[in-house]
Amino acid sequence: MGTVVATAPEQTRARKFTNIWRDGDQIAHLVTFLFAASVFLVTVFLVYELWIHSGPSRAKFGFGFITGRIWDPVAEQFGALPFIYGTVLTSLIALVISVPLGVGAAIFLSELAPPQLSNACTFLVELLAAVPSVIFGLLAIFTLVPIMRQYVEPFLKHTLGFLPLFQGPAYGVGYLTAGLILAVMTFPFIISISREALLAVPREQREAALALGATKWESTWQVVVPFARLGIIGSVFLALARALGETMAVTMVIGNDTSIHTSLLSPGYTIAAFIANNFTEATGDIYLSALVELGLVLFALTMVLNGAAQLLIMATTGKGSKQP
């Protein structure tokens, strides 16, 4: 009798245990949960590391780090504003060019182009998205920079030179050239994802619009594109993320100057390019710590812009037709 009483709970515990493991759903749940958690852990770890290692710099400069305009390793005075400015400005130039181009191309490929042409173009676009950035940088140095210096920048100065945006010497390298190469690098992303989003719009939507007497373009522009706008906005923010963090191609064409200029033709610097250029030779604790803080600033910048994107999406989905 005594033995039965003693073994019964153990048996049930063992059964429960095997039950759990027999149940594939539970395993899948656990494993995928761990995978998902790792994303969270990596993010937390990243912020923690950046925060800890930027400690000396944060303590010394405080908020002045973000508003400071001078980066002087000799005097150990560090201000990040020129790099923040360069990063935001080049990314903005890139998006101003690549969004209309990319979305326009995606509309053509998904709605208007014959299927064969669409498939061929899509293949090329995806190929373009996979080209390493250093290749774009080389391309820019050998072709884009001379063209900018000899033709585009003199032309801009001649026609729009009354604006402070287009003044100063035409070096060929600078914010505008960096923005252009970023536009070239980001627009495959916009085309690729926007096209997917447009293709995912149900056929009935188009048919309904056409049945109501809309032309092909009216149905595309007024029904299909608004329906797919979440995907399109998503593609824009993916492009923005790439533009903000791009390092190699940018440093090859931006001119790498640590001051703030109004003119788009002037040389500048971005956060990612500056960190990559200076980390290996950084000596001194404050200098190193300031470079890590630059990384933290870039991270925060990306977070803020992504947050803004989320808000924008929430605001726009509130109105108009909801996606299923």
Next chain:
Amino acid sequence: MAGSAATINAAGATFPAPIYQKWFEEYHKAHPDIQINYQAIGSGGGIRQLTEGTVDFGASDMPMTDDQLSKITKFKVLHFPTVLGGIVPTYNVSGAPDLKFSGATLAGIYLGNIKKWNDPALKKDNPGVNLPNEDITVVHRSDGSGTSFVFSDYLAKVSPEWKTKVGVNASVNWPVGLGGKGNEGVAGLVKQTPNSIGYVELIYAVQNKMSYGSIKNAAGNFVKADFNTVSEAAAGAAKEMPEDFRVSINNAPGKNAYPISTFTWLLIPNTIGDATKKKSITDFLQWMMTTGQADAQGLSYAPLPKQVVAKEQKQIALIK
């Protein structure tokens, strides 16, 4: 012999990396038991890793500062010069293939005080040369580098204004100009941009067959950089060589001394606990200063002058 095998890890400067790789490989061939791994991660990185004790020795294009040395408490760092390099001005001015620069003029250009190629200061350095009435585009390194350290150190020596306004470091707050990444970045920008001036390592200029200018040295002569003039700068400075070899040989005395020259150093701890490693490192140093020096010119570095080698050999005895 089996007991004496050693793997030694080192890290640091990129500028001497080609000759270091060659040395370590040759040394390994001659002494199969000894394997020296070298990571060219930059002088700053080499100093950091040595400080943290993750490598057996470091390498740097700039001598360690007192502040950096004071952070290492476990051992003292000995500086061993290995080879020499020069830094040369390269430019893109049509019709002016061979230009001369005095130190003050070069500093004026990099400070942004001299803005045009036909500035009186440049005309004075280059009598008879037809210099264009064009703006100078200044090009400097965008990445932190030993090259910029030596160049800014030279400018500080010849220009009080540079010394107070900008100072000396692997990367400084450049008053004017565009930044190019690495020697190739600077060379590329200069090649592409009309009326520009930049600076690159002598070995880079030689290997890429670039033309470059002469610099006025402390004795008042315009000297073009080559192995001999760079070595002469070291010989000129050797007489006043401090005991720890932490010396800048910029603007050195000597009739033909090239004024923008530098040693590059191995940073060796003065106590090496592992007896095998200690023997391997000291043997290597001895080999590097004698047999190894023959490799220097083939790779476009200037070899150490004899006076410096003699002095360094005494320092080997300090490794305990």
